[in-house]
Amino acid sequence: MSRKALLRRELLAARRLLTSEDVRDAAAVLSAVASDLPELASARTVAAYVSVGREPGTHVLLDALRARGVRVLLPVLLPDNDLDWAAYEGPEHLAPAGRGLLEPVGVRLGPEAVVAADVVLLPGLAVDRRGMRLGRGGGSYDRVLARLAAAGAHPALVVLLYDDEVVAQVPEEPHDHPVDAAVTPAGARHFAPRGPA
Numbered sequence: 001m002s003r004k005a006l007l008r009r010e011l012l013a014a015r016r017l018l019t020s021e022d023v024r025d026a027a028a029v030l031s032a033v034a035s036d037l038p039e040l041a042s043a044r045t046v047a048a049y050v051s052v053g054r055e056p057g058t059h060v061l062l063d064a065l066r067a068r069g070v071r072v073l074l075p076v077l078l079p080d081n082d083l084d085w086a087a088y089e090g091p092e093h094l095a096p097a098g099r100g101l102l103e104p105v106g107v108r109l110g111p112e113a114v115v116a117a118d119v120v121l122l123p124g125l126a127v128d129r130r131g132m133r134l135g136r137g138g139g140s141y142d143r144v145l146a147r148l149a150a151a152g153a154h155p156a157l158v159v160l161l162y163d164d165e166v167v168a169q170v171p172e173e174p175h176d177h178p179v180d181a182a183v184t185p186a187g188a189r190h191f192a193p194r195g196p197a
């Protein structure tokens with residue numbers, strides 16, 4: 001098993017130990033911490049995701065952003081693991097989809113829609129002190145980050161995690177792009193921008 005796969009398995013096992021109360025409490029704090037991020041305060045379009053299971057909860061945050069008039073885009077998983085996007089129009093416009101996901105039922109805007117985002121909130125399992133992120137392994141967000149780079153778009157990239165998921169080092173591959181910040185219940189942490197290679 002690869003180092004990424006091993007670390008993923010460990011982190012998912014730790015999440016399985018969280019109670020629904022742990023998840024609910026963390027989600028409320030996460031929403032408050034995220035809402036204080038300057039990047040989000042000035043954002044007009046935010047690409048986010050709908051948390052499921054023991055993932056750091058986004059529902060409170062999605063509703064807070066929408067209530068402020070922010071345009072929130074949500075991912076729709078395509079058969080090849082790429083992501084399409086649709087606007088968040090409230091919890092009643094989400095429906096169960098494959099892989100235990102909840103997805104928006106509205107008009108699909110196409111995979112390129114994400115380049116309009118001022119902030120992208122990413123799911124993940126861990127991030128290290130350089131901002132390298134470990135995802136679920138589908139490569140969906142790797143493709144989003146590659147698409148943003150190709151379009152010359154530079155939204156703030158923010159991963160939502162639990163406190164102990166900020167780790168010393170995440171195994172890195174050439175296709176990985178670092179994120180700018182991590183939000184955990186303990187607070188927000190910004191990573192240093194990369195210098196020249």
Ligand SMILES: Nc1nc2c(c(=O)[nH]1)N(C=O)[C@@H](CNc1ccc(C(=O)N[C@@H](CCC(=O)O)C(=O)O)cc1)CN2
Nearest residue numbers: 049050051052053075077099100101123136138140141
């Ligand atoms: N909430 C959420 N939405 C998201 C992602 C995510 O990580 N979290 N994604 C990030 O890329 C994309 C979907 N990618 C996914 C890739 C793999 C699995 C997965 O392995 N699911 C398990 C069952 C779910 C579980 O209990 O963990 C499976 O199919 O066996 C799910 C989503 C887009 N939407």
Ligand SMILES: Nc1ncnc2c1ncn2[C@@H]1O[C@H](COP(=O)(O)OP(=O)(O)OP(=O)(O)O)[C@@H](O)[C@H]1O
Nearest residue numbers: 004133134135136137138139140141142143146175
């Ligand atoms: N730009 C890309 N286009 C297509 N596939 C890609 C791209 N970048 C990475 N991949 C592929 O996606 C797979 C998963 O990569 P990796 O293990 O780094 O996922 P991850 O970053 O943990 O997950 P995610 O991006 O879904 O959050 C790999 O097989 C990788 O080759």
